[in-house]
Amino acid sequence: MSAALRASLLWSGVALVVLLVAIAAIAYGAVPLDARAVVHAIGGRGDPVTVAIVRTLRLPRAVLALLVGAGLGMAGAALQGALRNALAEPYLLGVSGGAAVGAVAAVALGATGAFVLPLASFAGATLAIAVALLVARASGGRADPRVLLMAGVIVGAFANAAIMVLLSNAPPNAIRNALWWMMGSVGDAGWLTVGWLAVYVALGGALLLWFARDIDILALGEESAAALGVDAARSSRSIFLIAALLSAATVAAAGLVGFVGLVVPHLVRSLGVRRHRPLIAGAALVGAGLVVAADLVARLARPPAELPLGAVTALLGVPFFLLQLRRLS
């Protein structure tokens, strides 16, 4: 069997699994549906109540989960390659912290409108990126990925402190909202959120795929990248920015869903993918499947209560992180 045939069989299989998990996620709920009814309802056929449940509640939720996973998976794959760091992921770079500060500030001020929250979190994330870049530059390590990562962690720590200050005086309800959001959820998905996130994920994903060959080269290190004609400092900054904005978009749509960006690229690599173009594309697919599955687990684990999505991914991600850490040392 040729390598190309094997690869296409493998990825068809992965796509099929993601599709089945997504259908299962739509079928499961307070009103259980069977798979055939789900497929019919997506097409607008069958019982009107079922169609309404599927099209206005469960389908947007599943699609949002797919998009969040795809975005985080791609961002993680790009960051790990460009930063030459197997532990890199959007959350280690201060983006989550910045986005959280923005969102919590909006919540604390009572501005929880559909447009205000994402905008505030974008603003926070962008500010965090800018600060992380400035800190890295000030320490003279503009091209050193470790300095950048460290700067991101520092910014994240600062953001945590800022959130604590913001929440110290907030009413209990606002604190509850903020906490729920900080643990990640696709529970109140709507087509509006799905729509704008889809635009960001498609755009960010396309840009990362365009940069994928450069990421292959950046993964060789600064000197080899320079030898192959890649301006390591400039390229990695662009990739960092795209990946960060991509993850900020997912954070704005569904709160903090950690560790997806860490776990997914390693899973795709374990399937034999090395180059970053197929890696990023594969990470989109596997990430999408993983977050839909995690959301399904979040709803299945303790019904009728829902676990926070970010808690489920963290329970999965932390042992994985430790495993990677052990492999590094």
Next chain:
Amino acid sequence: MIDFDRVVIRYPRASAAAIDTVTLAAPRGAVTAVVGPNGSGKSTLVRALLRLLPLSSGRIAIDGADLAQLERRTVAQRIAVVAQRESLVFPLPVWEYVALGRHPHEGPWAAAPSRTDATVASALDRAEIGALAHRSTDELSGGEWQRVRIARALAQGGEALVLDEPTTFLDIAHEMAMFELLARLAHEGMAVLLVSHQLNLVARFADTMILLHRGHVAAAGTPADVMRASVLESVYEWPLVVTRDPAIGAPALLPLRNRGPRSPFQTP
């Protein structure tokens, strides 16, 4: 082809210049070797050529064109550089790693070259690593990894090859094979610029030697011009004699046991 013209490089906050008014030329069809003690500025020259360090003054020219004005990709199409160190965080099969050498010639949407790509296959052959093609880069010995890196530079094509300490981890046979390969490439018309500690090997293979000392050119010319005991002793600060390679008569250096009262680690 590669010309350093009165290049000065000063690291921030350093008192002395790392490279002080260095002029050298690496023409096509010749092996040009930069030698010198640790810290004499050899690798700084390579980093400057990679534009990882700004020049304080002077200029580096590629066929007369100012390097700073050229597209990085264009330069990479013409000059392949094997830097001193490189480690991969995410291992690759050897042939895929070698295929990355084609990067400067490909558009961002181009398909990755296959194992059977003519340039890749020829690079694997010339570096004599065909047998390693499907091994993973994290399973190689130091010497194998070094040859794999050379293969990537060969896949890059171009008219010049710059190498920073290419034989550090190689045993005698592989080291000799490497120098023979460099000599052959130069004979075929490439400009080969080499940074090396291996004075004796360089003296047998290089057409021109440049001896660096504390950022200055201490001596330059044919191996016979540079390999003089009086020059080398003062630069390396160690007693030595220069003899002859019995086969081809190239100058060969022989460091002496220190018999004087001075400790070997004491600088004069």
